[in-house]
Amino acid sequence: xxxxxxxxxxxxxxxxxxxxxxxxxxxxxxxxxxxxxxxxxxxxxxxxxxxxxxxxxxxxxxxxxxxxxxxxxxxxxxxxxxxxxxxxxxxxxxxxxxxxxxxxxxxxxxxxxxxxxxxxxxxxxxxxxxxxxxxxxxxxxxxxxxxxxxxxxxxxxxxxxxxxxxxxxxxxxxxxxxxxxxxxxxxxxxxxxxxxxxxxxxxxxxxxxxxxxxxxxxxxxxxxxxxxxxxxxxxxxxxxxxxxxxxxxxxxxxxxxxxxxxxxxxxxxxxxxxxxxxxxxxxxxxxxxxxxxxxxxxxxxxxxxxxxxxxxxxxxxxxxxxxxxxxxxxxxxxxxxxxxxxxxxxxxxxxxxxxxxxxxxxxxxxxxxxxxxxxxxxxxxxxxxxxxxxxxxxxxxxxxxxxxxxxxxxxxxxxxxxxxxxxxxxxxxxxxxxxxxxxxxxxxxxxxxxxxxxxxxxxxxxxxxxxxxxxxxxxxxxx
Numbered sequence: 001x002x003x004x005x006x007x008x009x010x011x012x013x014x015x016x017x018x019x020x021x022x023x024x025x026x027x028x029x030x031x032x033x034x035x036x037x038x039x040x041x042x043x044x045x046x047x048x049x050x051x052x053x054x055x056x057x058x059x060x061x062x063x064x065x066x067x068x069x070x071x072x073x074x075x076x077x078x079x080x081x082x083x084x085x086x087x088x089x090x091x092x093x094x095x096x097x098x099x100x101x102x103x104x105x106x107x108x109x110x111x112x113x114x115x116x117x118x119x120x121x122x123x124x125x126x127x128x129x130x131x132x133x134x135x136x137x138x139x140x141x142x143x144x145x146x147x148x149x150x151x152x153x154x155x156x157x158x159x160x161x162x163x164x165x166x167x168x169x170x171x172x173x174x175x176x177x178x179x180x181x182x183x184x185x186x187x188x189x190x191x192x193x194x195x196x197x198x199x200x201x202x203x204x205x206x207x208x209x210x211x212x213x214x215x216x217x218x219x220x221x222x223x224x225x226x227x228x229x230x231x232x233x234x235x236x237x238x239x240x241x242x243x244x245x246x247x248x249x250x251x252x253x254x255x256x257x258x259x260x261x262x263x264x265x266x267x268x269x270x271x272x273x274x275x276x277x278x279x280x281x282x283x284x285x286x287x288x289x290x291x292x293x294x295x296x297x298x299x300x301x302x303x304x305x306x307x308x309x310x311x312x313x314x315x316x317x318x319x320x321x322x323x324x325x326x327x328x329x330x331x332x333x334x335x336x337x338x339x340x341x342x343x344x345x346x347x348x349x350x351x352x353x354x355x356x357x358x359x360x361x362x363x364x365x366x367x368x369x370x371x372x373x374x375x376x377x378x379x380x381x382x383x384x385x386x387x388x389x390x391x392x393x394x395x396x397x398x399x400x401x402x403x404x405x406x407x408x409x410x411x412x413x414x415x416x417x418x419x420x421x422x423x424x425x426x427x428x429x430x431x432x433x434x435x436x437x438x439x440x441x442x443x444x445x446x447x448x449x450x451x452x453x454x455x456x457x458x459x460x461x462x463x464x465x466x467x468x469x470x471x472x473x474x475x476x477x478x479x
Contacts, residue, residue, distance in 0.1 A: 017042050023193045023229035035230065071211060074260065078116025081268060081278035082109075085253050086238065087261015090117075090172065090213045094260065095204045097233065098253075099218040099226045100242035105251055105271045106217050108143065109242065110174050111136065112276050113215075115145035117172050123149050125170035129156045129180030143275030156190065158183040158199050162206060170212060175203060177217035179227065191219075196228040204235055233257065244271070248364030250285055251276070252304070266305035283421055286311040286363040296383030299394045299423070300375030301414035302367055308410070308417035310394065312362040313372065315379040320356045331361030332376060333368055340377050340399055347403030348454045348463070350381055371408035373399035374427065377453055378460070385462045392424040393460075403452045405429035419445045427456055 018025045019042050024035035032039050074089035083089045086096075100106045107128075114124045128136050133154040140146050153164045158181055165173060175181065179191035181199045188194035200216065207214035216236065219227040226233060233239050237259045244251035253267040268282040279285070287299065287310055296315045301308055313332070320326070329337050337359050344350035359376060361367050367376075374397035382389050396414055398406040407429045408414075418426055423445060430449035439448045450456040457463040 016045055018045050020193060023231060077113050078120060079113055079278055082113060082253060085255050085265045085267040087258060091260050092211045092213055093208050094213055094238060095207055095236040096215045096238040097218050097236040098215060098240045098242055099220050101220055104242055104244050105276055106242050107176055108276050110176060110215060111139060111145050114150055114174055115147055118147035118149035121149060122171040123168060124172045125151045125164060125168045126174045127153050127155055127161050128176050130177060156180050156182060158202060165206060172213045174215045177219060179219050193229045197231055200232050200235055245364045250364055264305040266307055283310045286365045293388030293390045295386050295388045296379055298375040298379040298389055300367060300372040301394055301396050301418055302369050302372055303410060308414045310418060310421055311365040311367055313375045313379045314360050314362060315383040316358040317383040318356050320354060326356040328358045331366050332359055337376060340373055343399055343401060343403055344377055348457055350384055370398040371396055373397060374405060381457055381462050387462055389460060394418040394423045394426045397429040399453060403454060405450055405452060415442060415447060419443045
């Protein structure tokens with residue numbers, strides 16, 4: 001008989017499976033990752049079972065009312081538009097992840113932030129792993145970012161980065177980028193899931209311990225998502241997306257996650273050869289400077305976060321003999337335009353069976369909000385009829401499949417911005433059927449309530465019943 005020693009036999013290491021692409025884990029092998037949907041990336045990984053025992057605490061627990069908040073008060077970064085997105089500025093001990101496509105201007109923006117912080121007598125350490133120190137210095141000379149409190153280091157080893165932090169003792173640490181930094185004692189290649197996870201965790205622990213504001217630059221994949229494991233977005237306090245079209249100088253910073261402020265703010269910047277400049281009033285970038293009414297144009301009032309932006313929509317309608325007319329869009333959703341064309345044909349008598357339709361936004365703006373439907377519909381009808389709406393008419397409203405105009409959020413904010421930019425008339429969805437067709441004056445601007453697209457076209461003198469010369473007797477909006 002075997003002798004009972006009274007000991008519980010040690011458990012064998014528990015085998016788990018994880019994805020090499022995103023770090024997703026499962027208890028059994030599967031051919032396709034349940035997180036990133038990649039095939040053949042799930043492999044077995046042996047992980048010994050561990051028992052965690054109570055250990056010494058770093059600081060005793062205290063009532064929440066006695067916890068000091070002075071160390072977590074934000075300080076300005078020197079870039080107002082970035083402070084707007086962050087909710088006031090940079091918080092000591094915060095970890096910020098800035099992601100964007102290659103060449104969009106992430107390094108230029110962060111070098112500007114570093115120089116502005118250095119001018120406020122805060123010591124800044126800028127660690128570059130993608131460029132040499134001389135390359136960053138050349139950019140600094142071009143953008144005027146040279147300052148004695150701004151320190152620069154070109155490193156790709158995590159230990160060397162931590163050594164620079166020990167020596168410089170910065171207030172702000174910028175790491176450009178996390179995919180280029182590697183730890184020698186961690187398996188995997190730089191930029192891999194394991195390396196990115198461990199390097200980011202070590203940098204964030206250091207930032208929390210030393211009360212340093214940490215800004216990490218991250219890459220994005222071809223579909224626009226942040227490269228690396230999703231746990232990276234959970235580790236940091238703030239996730240910012242830096243975006244913009246390559247053909248436009250306009251750049252926007254959006255907060256996807258923010259533990260210190262709102263996530264519906266947008267910062268606008270102008271990127272040029274001389275550097276990057278904050279744009280506090282970007283509305284003028286999306287309005288055509290041409291004077292006089294032009295057929296096929298209408299002004300929409302979109303919301304970028306909580307900021308109203310006036311954007312001009314342009315449409316071109318030409319006759320075609322092709323059996324399949326073209327529907328080409330730029331800056332607007334093509335499927336949304338197709339729906340608007342169907343609604344115009346069914347409920348407003350706008351027949352475009354034998355016409356090519358081209359719809360575009362001005363200035364590189366991307367109009368994805370449903371509140372732009374009415375402006376797109378009016379621009380298309382204006383181009384089809386060859387009649388101008390006028391330069392002082394703005395349109396706000398979502399178009400339903402039955403031709404009705406639906407209310408959108410923050411109509412008052414949008415109208416206030418349109419009035420500030422000099423618009424005298426606006427077409428908005430009616431609050432109810434009783435108010436449809438009526439008009440009111442709001443801050444010197446005439447606001448017309450409309451319940452469907454057919455009534456809107458009638459008020460503008462562009463319904464299908466007008467003759468080719470244009471019957472303007474029913475037009476109620478000033479030009």
